Amino acid sequence: MASNSETLVTVFGGSGFLGRNAIRALAKREYRIRVAVRRPELAGHLQPLGRVGQIHAVQANLRYPASVEAAMRGAQVAINLVGILAEGGAQSFDAVQARGAETIAKAAAAVGGQMVHVSAIGADENSPSGYGRSKAAGEKAVLAALPAATILRPSLMFGPDDQFTNRFAALARILPALPLIGGGATRMQPAYVGDVATAVAEVVDGNAKPGAIYELGGPEVLTMREIMEVILKITERRRMLISLPFGLAKFKAQFLQFAPGALKLTPDQVEMLRTDNVVSDEAKAAGLTLEGLGIAPDSMAAIAPQYLWRFRAAGQFQRKSA
Template structure:
């Protein structure tokens, strides 16, 4: 039997939150990994995830096909993780998540490489959200170029470096209240990033169905209000949960889209929150889920205390209240 060390996998967007977890999962399975990122000099944190010489970062930008072609050379598998939650300059939803995904898929097909594409639950060409429309266009383009590609659609991701639980735990340190957009009734199915990374590695192993679209959610469906309550419970902070009507949230987002850090909120993100983000019954029935891949997903309440303790008033030394 051949070792995975002879198999080169190129991971586009491998230095981000999901990316570093995917690189770790692939390194544990002994693949050789080429990480294709816009700023390879900022990808040094990936080196300790594997053995010496196992992980190599190269420069690539989805808007420049020649850089993608070079990054794909001799690769057996291409993984596309590149996505943006907010547009910035040339990094538009369409350029990155639609045209960028199409370019990767076409060049993967030309190189004879298998393709794993990470999209998002809610990808829909008729969505009011430009983010979701671009995700849907990306999926369509990938399957047109590589019909055997595996599409993975995760729900909201959480984990140590996430931009979600950390963001609201950080906000709870400085604000007397946390906002509940649209009353906090939107339903989510938060997935632990390591579970989704394991699903990506399974796809590379060839355990997924060719041309199938998998929906990856955690073990629980929670409303935004319930997620905020979990974050406050873990960080041991009492904060008011303030309902923000959709209209007011959209108006605020017009200004907050230019805000720094945890305060940033774009009008498109408000639109995204108007739809539930949960695994469909069709995906469950077809076994196109984490559980269908034999992965038992971890819950937010089980994992988040391992990294959110730093937001408690006295950190890890905070005494438990009786």
């Protein structure tokens, strides 16, 4: 039986939040990993995740097919983790999440490789957001170029260094109240990034259905209001939760899209919150979920306290009430 060390996996976008966790999961399974990123000189933090020489970064940009083809030479598997939450310059939703995904799929097909494409539960060609429409276009292009590709659609992911729970915990530290866009009624099924990373590795191991679309969500379905309440409880902060109608939120986002850090909010992100982000009944019935891959998902309440403690008034030294 061939060892995984004989398999070269090219991970596009491996230096990001999910990328770091996916590379750790692949390294533990002894795969050789080529990380394809725009700035390989900034990807040195990935090498300690594996053995000496196991992880190597190369330059690639999805807008330049030749660089993608070079990154796939000699590889047996392509993993696409590239995604953006806001557009900027040449990095548009269409260029990165639609045409970019297609470029990777064509490069993988040209070398007879396998492909794992990470999309999002919000992928929908009729989505009110450009993000959701581009994700749907990317899925369609990937399956057209490589019908055996496996697509993973995670819900909102949480974990250390995420842009989700950490963002709202940071806002709770500086604001007297937190906004609930659309009243906070939008339902989410937050997935722990470690579970999604394990799902990526399971697909590479050959434990998923070729050509299938998996929807990855955590064990709980929560409204945005309930998620805010969990974050406030963990960080031990009391903040008002104020309902913000979609129309007003979109108007404010016209200005907040230029704000720094946790304050940034784009009109497209407001549109994304109009739709629930949960695993469908069809995916559950077909076993196309984390559980279907043999993964018991962790909840936000179980994982988030391990890293959100730093947002408490006295950090890890915060006194507990009797």
